Amino acid sequence: MDGRTILILCEKPDAAARLAKALNEAGKVRERKLKGVPYYEASRDGNKLIVISALGHLYTIAPKIEDRDVYPVFDFYWAPRYEVERNSGQTRKWIEAISRLSKDAQEYVLATDYDIEGATIGYTVLKYACGGKDTEAKRMKFSTLTADELRKSYEKMLPHIEFSTAEAGMCRHLVDAIYGINLSRAMTTAAKRWSGKYTTISTGRVQGPTLKFLVEREKEINTFVPTPYWTVKALIEIGGSTYEAEYEKKSIGILEEANSIVHACAGKIGTITKIDVRKTRQNPPTPFDLSSLQTEAYGLFRYTPRRTSNIAERLYLEALISYPRTSSQKLPPAIGYRGILEALSRQPAYKDLTSDLLERGDLVPNEGPKRDPAHPAIYPTGNLPERTLSDPERRLWDLIVRRFMAVFGEPAVRQSVKVAIEIDGHRFYLRGRQILKEGWMRFYKPYVRFEDVLLPQLEEGDEVRVKRVIREDKFTKPPPRYNPSSLLKKMEKEGIGTKATRADIIETLYSRGYISGESIAVSYLGFDVVEILDGYCPQIISVEFTRDLEEKMEMIQSGSEKMERVVGKAVEYLKPVLEELKNREREIGKALSESIRKARMEERTVGQCPVCGTGKLVILRSRRTKKRFIGCTNFFEGICKTSFPLPQKGSLKPLRKDCKLCGWPLIQVRSRGRRPWNLCFNPECPSKERSKRS
């Protein structure tokens, strides 16, 4: 036998195992280890297959000058991650193992994820670890890890890897590094030269503009003044039940006016003057792309975008769903709708639903407008779980399965009823709504948020008794804070970042301490970093600039732009900015140091002093007794001596929320082995009274 040895490179170990099993023809797949790195030996067509995986990225872009005080730096190279990154020692074994095994191979096949990161990982490993095999390697393209699709993809291999996609990916890494490293170094050095203390201050090409959205929102919220308005409701009695009718004006801006309506209508008889019945068709939802899946999972289960994307990745690696990092809302017939539904019908919960769809002649998905050249929308493969899924995995899988079925459903029909009631010259509306025909909602039921509001049988001319008329006091509300999900949507809408990077950028903002909370609040430091960038180099955090670069990088992928040109332009743009930052280093350093100092103070600030009203309460430590306590900043001015004792164990964090019982600010206490609990330190708080008595 003159079999050849073929090296197949996957992205993740789980994918390698699945691929080896799917392609193997004779005997059993042999799981082996080299330097502790797992790989698989299989055979097919008389050839020996060696299937090994990378570990995500094995190489990274690094500056040639390592000294963190030096900037600008524009010379970068691709380095093994273990050489330049902390906590990446694992990558050394991996690179060495792949290197060794590649020497025995005569053919090379790339089988990483078919997208920008997958292409970049593949290209760098083939080029640097396998000794320049990027030019001769072939490419497997697939969207699911089902045995069937993997075999087909092996039979119909592409003649070479996707160079322009890898180029686009490498360009993104390079440009992001040039911006991130230079700007971060500029700010960190400025702060260090001024204060003598070292604090890493990071910003990035996409991170900056994203933080700016949050800062803008924070400004709107912090300068918001609520204004009063009123609504009026009439409680109407019909056939022994009470219904709420709303006044025709949804908001009344003058108190006097609201009062006079209440006065005029109370105790009167109303007449039904008009009944408006409207039927609307509601089309099925479109198939999930990654961002609509993230939005839905956040709305239903409160999973952050990154969490959803991690769970989806696991489901993909178990061959339960198709590749999730897609921006497509299309489901091409080639995926085999019927086959998938038939396979899903083996799951009792889906049996009735799938057979309902299978009985129909034509299956046409309600596709959305978004496309992706590499992958279809997210769909279930039809495989059933091989193990017991965790709760979040099961929920997300169920959501994806039901969405897939719903996409083929018929439109739902809903009816809304609006009844006009005249009361003493004033008009009120009674509203009802109801689903007349379920359509697609039948498939998506647990995830449809709709409540029927039924009205009794009524006719125009009917008279009804007005039981009570109520005025409600309301205030205008500030715009809502962003949450991880709405921020991700904002980034997508503004065209910054990519589907693969957005969720991570948001997580970075959290880990840098720039933002906190699920309802996102910007910290002092985050605020000032944006203010400083905005003051000294607004072009760097402008959305237009970031978006423009994003588009250029997409053009590289489609072959209409070159990496050298894009990188050249980006550097040209950055150079004068860095010069300006250097010239004004003292000013910037001063502002940043001040901000870092305030940020530290902010972490310890509990809230306004309820005693003197002008000072702030902060967590302090006594020099004499070394004990923690809460004191007022006005103490140092000799104005206020307020202080409160604190528990000495555990870590303390101001909650930025007031006690429901007394309105004083709360502190969260975390100690080992205990659930975090909220402390109200007001000795007069009613909560204390209660616990004293009991």
Add this chain to the structure above:
Amino acid sequence: MKCEICGRRAESRFCELHKRAQENLREKYEEWKRAMDITWEEYLREVLKNPLTGLWVKEVARILLASSEEKEAPSMQEKV
């Protein structure tokens, strides 16, 4: 000059951010007056206890209230 409230650089009493809060506070008083019978001091107290009011607005309102109480300003018209 430094902002009386936060110590940021300021051209007058308050920095850019607190100035914006102060401007909003003045502007919205007109709407409050149209909506109901209310004096400047009552307005400031209402705004201070409202949980929807922005943080910087509260900081400004607290100072304005303290100073107008000190002077016992006879009419809010002069203050605005």
